[in-house]
Amino acid sequence: MKLLPTVAALSLLAATSAAQAADPNLARNLAATCANCHGTNGKAVAGSGADALAGMEKAKTLQKLADFKSGAKPASIMHQISKGYSDEQLDLIATYFAAQK
Amino acid sequence: MMLMKRRDFLKAGTAVGAMASLYGCAGGSKASGHVVVVGGGYGGATMAKYLRMWSEGGVQVTLVERNPTFISCPISNLVIGGMKTMEDITVSYDGLKNKWGVRIIQDEVVAVDAAKRSISLAKGGALAYDRLVLSPGVDFMWDQIPGLNNAAAQGKILHAWKAGPQTIALRKQLEDMKDGGVYAISIPKAPYRCPPGPYERACLVANYFKQAKPKSKVIILDGNEDVVSKKGLFMKAWSDLYKDIIEYRPNSELKDVDVANNTAVLEFDKFKADVLNVVPPQRAGEIATKSGLKLINNRWVDVNWLSMESTSTPGVHVLGDAIFPAPTMPKSGHMANQHAKLGAAAILNMLSGEEPSPTPLVMNTCYSYVDAKNAIHVASVHTYDTATKTMQPVKGAGGVSAARNEIEGKAALSWARNIWADMLT
Numbered sequence: 001m002k003l004l005p006t007v008a009a010l011s012l013l014a015a016t017s018a019a020q021a022a023d024p025n026l027a028r029n030l031a032a033t034c035a036n037c038h039g040t041n042g043k044a045v046a047g048s049g050a051d052a053l054a055g056m057e058k059a060k061t062l063q064k065l066a067d068f069k070s071g072a073k074p075a076s077i078m079h080q081i082s083k084g085y086s087d088e089q090l091d092l093i094a095t096y097f098a099a100q101k
Numbered sequence: 102m103m104l105m106k107r108r109d110f111l112k113a114g115t116a117v118g119a120m121a122s123l124y125g126c127a128g129g130s131k132a133s134g135h136v137v138v139v140g141g142g143y144g145g146a147t148m149a150k151y152l153r154m155w156s157e158g159g160v161q162v163t164l165v166e167r168n169p170t171f172i173s174c175p176i177s178n179l180v181i182g183g184m185k186t187m188e189d190i191t192v193s194y195d196g197l198k199n200k201w202g203v204r205i206i207q208d209e210v211v212a213v214d215a216a217k218r219s220i221s222l223a224k225g226g227a228l229a230y231d232r233l234v235l236s237p238g239v240d241f242m243w244d245q246i247p248g249l250n251n252a253a254a255q256g257k258i259l260h261a262w263k264a265g266p267q268t269i270a271l272r273k274q275l276e277d278m279k280d281g282g283v284y285a286i287s288i289p290k291a292p293y294r295c296p297p298g299p300y301e302r303a304c305l306v307a308n309y310f311k312q313a314k315p316k317s318k319v320i321i322l323d324g325n326e327d328v329v330s331k332k333g334l335f336m337k338a339w340s341d342l343y344k345d346i347i348e349y350r351p352n353s354e355l356k357d358v359d360v361a362n363n364t365a366v367l368e369f370d371k372f373k374a375d376v377l378n379v380v381p382p383q384r385a386g387e388i389a390t391k392s393g394l395k396l397i398n399n400r401w402v403d404v405n406w407l408s409m410e411s412t413s414t415p416g417v418h419v420l421g422d423a424i425f426p427a428p429t430m431p432k433s434g435h436m437a438n439q440h441a442k443l444g445a446a447a448i449l450n451m452l453s454g455e456e457p458s459p460t461p462l463v464m465n466t467c468y469s470y471v472d473a474k475n476a477i478h479v480a481s482v483h484t485y486d487t488a489t490k491t492m493q494p495v496k497g498a499g500g501v502s503a504a505r506n507e508i509e510g511k512a513a514l515s516w517a518r519n520i521w522a523d524m525l526t
Contacts, residue, residue: 023458025155025446032151032442033464036435036520037512040154045522048515076508077466077480084464084482084498 027092030085034093042097054100061094131159132452134231137220139210139388141166141194144421144437145236146524151445153201160452163204163228165220168265170194171525174295175434176517177264181272182305183313184473190264190517196526213392215414232448234409235402236420236437237386238263239294245382248358248366258358262294262380274376275306280314282375287355287365289382290324292401294422294432297330297479299323299380301469304335307343308472319347322365322372324354330431331469331479331501338471338505355379385423394419401425406485406492408457409444418444427492430483431465438520439463461485463492465499468513476509477502 023029031042034053038044042053053061067073068082082090136152138145141164149164171192179185197203209223219229241260243250249258261271275284284306288299303321310317328335328349339347357366364373384390384400395403395413402419404411406427409418421437430436440463447457464482471477481499483492502509 023460025450026458026460028155029442029446029458030462032446033439033462035442035523036438037466037516039519040150040523045515045518048518049511050515050519076502076506076512077478080480080498080500081464081466081482082498084484084495085462089462 027096030089031093031096034097041100043100053097056094056097058094058098061097062090065090065094132156132449133159134452135161135163135229136232136234136448136452137228137230138162138164138234138236139220140236140238140386140421141168141171141197141205142236142238142421142437143434143520143524144441145234146171146194146197147438147441148234148236148420148445149197149203150201150524151442152448153203155445156449158202160449161204162202163206163230164194164197165206165208165210165222165228166194167207167209169207171521172264172268173434173517173521174262174264174298176514177261177268178298178302178305179470180264180268181261181275181302182470182473183272183309184305187269192521192525194525200526210388213388213417215393215417218416230416231452232416232418234418234420234444234448235386235389235392235423236441237388237423239383239385239422239432240387240390241381242384243381246355246358246379248360249379249381254358254360258360258363258377258379260380261378262298262383271376271378275309278314278317278375281316282314283318283320283373284310284376284378285320285322285365285372285374286378286380287322287353288324288329288380290354291329292426292432293380293383295467296431296433297335297467297469300328300330300335301471302378303347304338304343304469304471307339307346310346311343317346319343320372320374321347321349322353322355322367323349323351326351330467331477334477334502334505335469335471338475338477342472383422385419389419389423392417397425406443406490407459407461408447408451409440410447418448420444427483429481429494430463430492431467431479431481433465433467435467435516435520436463436465438524439465459485459487461492466516468509468516470510470513471505474507474510475505476513477505478509478512 044050044052068078138149149162152162173190176190210220212221221227259271261267307319363377394411402424404424411417420440422432443461462484466480468476468478479501482495486493
């Protein structure tokens, strides 16, 4: 149960400020902002049509988000939402979802 | 409940895995205590679930809700338009009770004693709390519309701005209206619950008229000087799809209603409709306004954006439509759900003797239908700004649809299914 926040905290130390690293729940809290559309902990309702993010490989999620941000990947809404998160925040979110089974 | 647990158990393979599957992973110290949540809508239901999930059952949660089931305001305009039924927008509270261990009391809270950390219930008795969460939504300011300030008038001139019996009743008024009749919707000055909602409703009523009563009209009496949300997209839908049906009248604030004559009384004008639908001016739900919490404009609760705690009353957190919003932040169900997660994380930290996170982030997505299949959205992301001590929209992020489209018509229903599950199951 403690593994995930530790992993998140380690990647955080490498990537972000000390102020953010002080909050061990930051990845969990940021990922929860995605749950309205993508399901609690990234487990989308089966058959709803939303992308399930739980268990998705971190690099894959990050690439998708980077493509939304740059406009390389066409979208109806994610190109606008992804721009609201810093690359460090997206890294935390992708790490969190990759650890969800 | 047993079935659900066993399925999770088999999927995860081990008992520890089953716990992780059910609760997700929690960090920090394990919080304990008793939180009372008042109101089981988008804010309160999310708060109840996330407190239980993130504390791994360590925090006891009691939810006080006056209704037996959750009925969603978002998507309810599709019931009024005849595309969905009440069953489609109703969700049981059983998931919160059985899966998440939330104690649910069907009752109303009549008083808050913040000094003693206790609330009183309408049916009698009191509940002690360590932290109180008020998510009461809005109440209507009937005193602003003298003719509607009684129950008989409110049963005739409907708002349907809280989903439930009024949703069904408004649909029936539209079905009973003769072809060639006029439906008028009055919109109060912003801020009010669901900024694009009245314009969506006008579209979906017009869509119904177009098919079933083509000689009928939809008149929008807007108290604002312009369309409050998704202006270009709504105006394009009105001219492309409903050119001879919808008429938009800005600066048409409602002053009173002549109930006997189904007539809206405006400042310099009167308007008689066959079906008059009044969305009244609103303020925070009564339990928040009568409990001594600091209000802004005597209407909305002032909160600390790091914790959703009242700025005047320690131990009382307020969510959703009842709060004074941060700049550009809408009163939406989606936003109430995000308030709840920010507040749940803060409450768990506070119950563990820790400070709330200094860097909260919330985001909003609102879909609106313009006909049975096509929808449009507005989205935004907001982060805490230490200089202004409020949430500020992230520059360059968010926006609206390029054009109405069927992909978002499907996405809106997917949104509903996922957010209802995120709150309630």
